[in-house]
Amino acid sequence: MDIKGQCWTDEESDGENESEQFLYGIQGSCAADLYRHPQLDADIEAVKDIYTDSAISVREYGTIDDVDIDLHINIGFLDEEVATAWKVIRTEPIILRLRFSLSQYLDGPEPSVEVFQPSNKEGFSLGLQLK
Numbered sequence: 001m002d003i004k005g006q007c008w009t010d011e012e013s014d015g016e017n018e019s020e021q022f023l024y025g026i027q028g029s030c031a032a033d034l035y036r037h038p039q040l041d042a043d044i045e046a047v048k049d050i051y052t053d054s055a056i057s058v059r060e061y062g063t064i065d066d067v068d069i070d071l072h073i074n075i076g077f078l079d080e081e082v083a084t085a086w087k088v089i090r091t092e093p094i095i096l097r098l099r100f101s102l103s104q105y106l107d108g109p110e111p112s113v114e115v116f117q118p119s120n121k122e123g124f125s126l127g128l129q130l131k
Contacts, residue, residue, distance in 0.1 A: 037105035
């Protein structure tokens with residue numbers, strides 16, 4: 001693989017089947033070769049150890065060097081009165097979604113943040129406060 005991440009060798013680039021080989025190369029090996037900051041895995045495992053495996057979900061978008069980390073915050077401990085006042089659904093976790101660079105986890109730009117409950121989209125002002 002050369003410095004630009006292209007996945008063919010000089011012998012394979014004769015021009016005849018170059019596009020097929022290039023597409024296969026991306027699907028076959030380049031996606032696995034993307035740099036992923038080592039601290040990211042350590043932090044994900046720490047969250048799983050402290051809470052549970054279901055407390056976090058990860059979606060990687062390697063082609064654009066992004067990752068979404070969803071933290072599932074259980075709010076079942078709230079009293080019904082408080083949940084009603086805050087306009088939240090006690091039985092559904094609050095999702096705190098962080099989106100940042102997969103390779104520049106600690107060194108890249110500030111992550112974008114979303115806070116929501118999937119079935120409680122209207123009037124979720126608590127999400128704005130938490131954000």
